[in-house]
Amino acid sequence: MIVRNPTPGEVEKAADIAWAAFGGEQVHWRQSFQTIAELYGERFILVVEIDGQLVSSLVCTPGPVYIGDAVVPHSAVGAVGTLPEARKRGSAGAMMTESVKLLRSEGIYLSSLWPFSYPYYRKFGWEVGAESRRYQTDAKVFSALGDPAKTRGAKEDDFQQIRAVYDAFARKHNCLTQRSETWWRRIIQPANVWQYTTEPGRGAIVHITNETIDGYAVYEIAIDEDRKRVEVGEMAFSDSRQRMDLLAGLAEIDPEARLIFYSTRNDMLMHQLPDPRLVSTTICPGFQFRVIDPPKALESLCPDKSVSGRLSFALSDSVFERFEFGVEFEGGRVGLCAPDRGALLKMSVETLARLYTGYLSPTDALALGMIEIQAGSEKTIHPAQRFFSQRPPYRSSVEPG
Numbered sequence: 001m002i003v004r005n006p007t008p009g010e011v012e013k014a015a016d017i018a019w020a021a022f023g024g025e026q027v028h029w030r031q032s033f034q035t036i037a038e039l040y041g042e043r044f045i046l047v048v049e050i051d052g053q054l055v056s057s058l059v060c061t062p063g064p065v066y067i068g069d070a071v072v073p074h075s076a077v078g079a080v081g082t083l084p085e086a087r088k089r090g091s092a093g094a095m096m097t098e099s100v101k102l103l104r105s106e107g108i109y110l111s112s113l114w115p116f117s118y119p120y121y122r123k124f125g126w127e128v129g130a131e132s133r134r135y136q137t138d139a140k141v142f143s144a145l146g147d148p149a150k151t152r153g154a155k156e157d158d159f160q161q162i163r164a165v166y167d168a169f170a171r172k173h174n175c176l177t178q179r180s181e182t183w184w185r186r187i188i189q190p191a192n193v194w195q196y197t198t199e200p201g202r203g204a205i206v207h208i209t210n211e212t213i214d215g216y217a218v219y220e221i222a223i224d225e226d227r228k229r230v231e232v233g234e235m236a237f238s239d240s241r242q243r244m245d246l247l248a249g250l251a252e253i254d255p256e257a258r259l260i261f262y263s264t265r266n267d268m269l270m271h272q273l274p275d276p277r278l279v280s281t282t283i284c285p286g287f288q289f290r291v292i293d294p295p296k297a298l299e300s301l302c303p304d305k306s307v308s309g310r311l312s313f314a315l316s317d318s319v320f321e322r323f324e325f326g327v328e329f330e331g332g333r334v335g336l337c338a339p340d341r342g343a344l345l346k347m348s349v350e351t352l353a354r355l356y357t358g359y360l361s362p363t364d365a366l367a368l369g370m371i372e373i374q375a376g377s378e379k380t381i382h383p384a385q386r387f388f389s390q391r392p393p394y395r396s397s398v399e400p401g
Contacts, residue, residue, distance in 0.1 A: 001091060002049040003098045006057075011037045014047050014057035021081025032079070033059060035186050043106075044075075046098055048082075048091035055086035058095050061187065061400040062108060063177040066170050067356065068389030069302040069332075071178050074110040075103050076401035096124040100292060100319045109297040110356075111290045112175065113401040121288050125318050127350035129175060129289030129357040130393035131265040137279040139230060140255035142247035145272070151249030153196020154204035154216060159184060161213035162194075162206065169236035173264070173394040174358045175289065187400065193218050193233075198253045205249045207242045215242040217250060218398055221257075228254045232261035234396035240272060264392035287395045289353045295325045295336055297356065301389070305332040309383030312339035317349040329387060343380045346372040357393035361385060 006014045015033035019026045036044055036059045048056035058080040065074040077099055082092050103111055115121045118128060154162070163184060170176035179188065197203040200221050207215030215237035222229045230250055237243045250259060263269065265283065270276045291297045294315055308330035315323040326339040345362075351370040354360035362384035365371045373380055395401070 001089070001094060003046060003091075003094050004049065005042045006045055006047045006054070008037065008042060010047065010054065011042060011045065013054050014045055017047075017054060017057040017083055018079040018081045020083055022079070029079070033057075036061060039182065039186060043102070046095045046102070048095055050086065050089070050091065053086075055089075056080075056082040056091040056095055058092075058099060060099060060103060060111075062106075063179065063183055063187075063400075065110060065112075065175050065177055067110075067174050067301060068391060070300055070389075072110055072297060072300045073108045074112070074177070075106075075108045076399065077111055077113045078401045080113075093124070096121070097319055100125060100290070103292045104320075107296075109291070109293045109300060111292050112287045112395060112399075114397075115288045118285065118288060122350060123318060124290075125349050125353075126288040126290040127353040128285045128287075128359070129353060130286040130359050130395070131283055132262045132286045132394065133265060133267050133269075134260065134262055134282040134284050135269065135279055136258065136260045136282075138255075139251040139253070139257045139259040141251075141278045142244065142259070143251045143255055144248075145274075146241070146244035146246070146248030148245065148248040148252045150209065150245045151205045151207050151252075154194045154206050156189075156194050158194070158206055158213055158216075159189075162216050165214060165216055165238075166236050168238060172391065174389055174391045175287070175393045175395050177399060188398065197221065205246065207237065207246050207249075209242075214238055215246055217246045217261075218396075219250060219253075221253065224258065228257035230254070230257045230259050232259075234398040235261060235263075240268070243269075244272065262396070264394050266392055286393075287399075287401060289357050289393075291349055291352050291356055294323050294349065294352060295327075298327050299334050299336050301329075301334055301387070302332050303329050303334065303387050303389075307383075307386040309387065310337070310340070311380070311384055311387060312341070312344050313352075314339070314344040314346045315349050315352060316347075323349075327387075342374065343377045344374065345380060345384060355384070355388050358389050358391055359393050361390070362388065 015029040019029040044060040062075040193202040217235040312326040326337040
């Protein structure tokens with residue numbers, strides 16, 4: 001078994017493995033893999049060769065993410081697939097281990113993915129990075145709760161304003177990608193969603209105030225047992241009224257459709273509903289997240305300028321075995337230092353992932369037994385509570401992985 005990068009001539013073969021593993025349109029997979037190769041290089045694609053045949057492939061999609069006030073190097077990992085006849089031989093696991101080493105060597109500190117199995121990817125250091133609320137209801141529930149006249153179908157000419165809306169929305173959360181012009185044009189635009197449709201397929205609407213776009217929703221329409229399903233993949237806005245208008249605009253597609261959308265775990269939509277029983281709400285796990293390079297990842301953070309302190313970490317890692325290091329922070333800046341062995345916060349790299357995204361607070365992690373501290377050093381947890389960003393973690397389904 002050989003894990004390596006494909007040659008330029010093998011990128012199409014790598015894409016065909018994903019097509020065989022996941023289905024869909026062959027042209028979609030080939031375009032996706034070719035885009036990664038053109039933008040970032042074949043080194044961000046991994047394949048497994050067994051007996052001269054390529055049997056597994058995955059792609060890494062570099063793109064920094066917002067964490068508090070910081071922008072941190074990150075890459076999604078996705079399209080982890082193996083030919084059906086070559087499965088259960090460890091090739092996907094070998095690629096996952098190699099992807100961690102690859103990203104670290106490329107100066108990328110964080111990674112996320114959309115898992116088919118949380119326990120499977122946990123073996124390689126990825127952990128649940130967030131919970132989200134899944135709302136489901138009859139679309140007509142929102143018809144009278146917002147103003148659909150403030151929305152219209154999206155157009156490609158709206159891109160620059162949509163980008164500004166997204167950037168403002170993303171900065172209020174942890175883990176959303178800082179999308180460059182290239183990211184929008186080559187990663188987002190090919191999804192072919194920037195249009196209005198009432199038929200099965202993908203579409204988008206925008207919210208307008210004083211002739212300026214200040215919100216949008218990307219959705220997909222499908223037919224479930226002769227009933228339309230409108231599922232929102234990404235919705236960005238600056239205040240709750242804009243969201244209600246967007247939902248009312250989506251209800252215009254078909255008031256009898258089933259409307260599904262997502263938000264962060266701490267979302268307050270239920271407080272806005274006259275009859276909350278009309279909306280089914282489910283808390284579900286979201287993306288998985290990994291801290292690829294813990295010292296560099298922590299050094300990249302921008303804690304509040306009003307707080308200062310020192311933390312020491314001892315981390316276990318399934319790929320790199322162990323990290324021991326310290327950080328000092330003051331005035332919004334972080335520096336690495338030698339660890340204080342009498343005040344170590346001992347945890348797994350998976351626990352660190354939850355702290356880093358803001359999904360779990362240090363005090364809660366300690367209460368759950370996920371952090372071990374030495375007797376008499378209980379106060380070491382307090383600086384950690386102030387150090388990690390508490391903004392809600394979130395990644396929409398438009399994000400790769």
